[in-house]
Amino acid sequence: MAFKWKNGKIKRVYPPQKLPKKIERELEKYWEETVVDMSPYEYIQKMDIEIVEGKAHCFQPEK
Amino acid sequence: MFSTRKVEKYDKKLFIFEFLELFQDGFKTERERQLLVSFIKEHNKDRNTFYVLEMDNKSMGMVSLKFNNINDNPTLDVDYLFVHKNYRKKKFKILDNKTISQFLLDFTIGIIAPKIKSLVKFKYISLYPDKQSKKLVKYYLKVIPHSFELKYNKESWILLKI
Numbered sequence: 001m002a003f004k005w006k007n008g009k010i011k012r013v014y015p016p017q018k019l020p021k022k023i024e025r026e027l028e029k030y031w032e033e034t035v036v037d038m039s040p041y042e043y044i045q046k047m048d049i050e051i052v053e054g055k056a057h058c059f060q061p062e063k
Numbered sequence: 064m065f066s067t068r069k070v071e072k073y074d075k076k077l078f079i080f081e082f083l084e085l086f087q088d089g090f091k092t093e094r095e096r097q098l099l100v101s102f103i104k105e106h107n108k109d110r111n112t113f114y115v116l117e118m119d120n121k122s123m124g125m126v127s128l129k130f131n132n133i134n135d136n137p138t139l140d141v142d143y144l145f146v147h148k149n150y151r152k153k154k155f156k157i158l159d160n161k162t163i164s165q166f167l168l169d170f171t172i173g174i175i176a177p178k179i180k181s182l183v184k185f186k187y188i189s190l191y192p193d194k195q196s197k198k199l200v201k202y203y204l205k206v207i208p209h210s211f212e213l214k215y216n217k218e219s220w221i222l223l224k225i
Contacts, residue, residue: 008102015133041173
């Protein structure tokens with residue numbers, strides 16, 4: 001949920017664009033040591049899911 | 064027992080509709096409703112892609128995705144994740160005994176992300192836990208295997224290498 005509620009207003013939040021070196025190293029370590037594993041998602045890949053493309057059925061937000 | 068929309072006609076398929084539907088009675092709080100309104104206002108400008116899970120003509124939840132980046136690493140951001148209040152915390156047999164939120168995350172990671180990655184390179188799926196709830200951070204780390212909590216500026220982001 002890339003929004004937050006602050007002082008009664010909703011604000012969009014953005015991921016950090018520039019990380020301090022220490023955190024950058026942690027992220028690099030995670031990248032290097034993590035093996036992409038799709039096995040937890042095999043169940044969903046086997047499901048018979050159909051993605052139906054549709055036009056946006058939008059309501060008009062309050063002004 | 065739940066069945067999906069058009070279950071008889073289409074032989075028990077799950078349908079994920081790529082359209083927005085107002086979850087008129089699906090909000091627990093005014094804050095939730097306002098968040099959806101904000102999301103739609105932005106959507107009307109940016110035309111993000113979002114997916115609505117429907118069963119029995121009922122919109123049960125939705126997930127919206129957006130490109131972003133963290134420290135120059137391109138990410139696919141789970142921009143908005145919403146579950147109708149009546150279906151929260153419930154597990155559904157038809158969804159392999161998952162909750163709607165877990166199903167939508169798994170759908171993003173297991174189905175949509177690989178499709179997008181074949182077209183646009185990105186390194187992580189990112190997610191900002193609502194209200195920065197520690198309970199929610201713990202939940203995401205549990206239901207998204209191999210994920211990583213990036214803490215910066217008193218805020219947490221959940222990342223998954225993809």
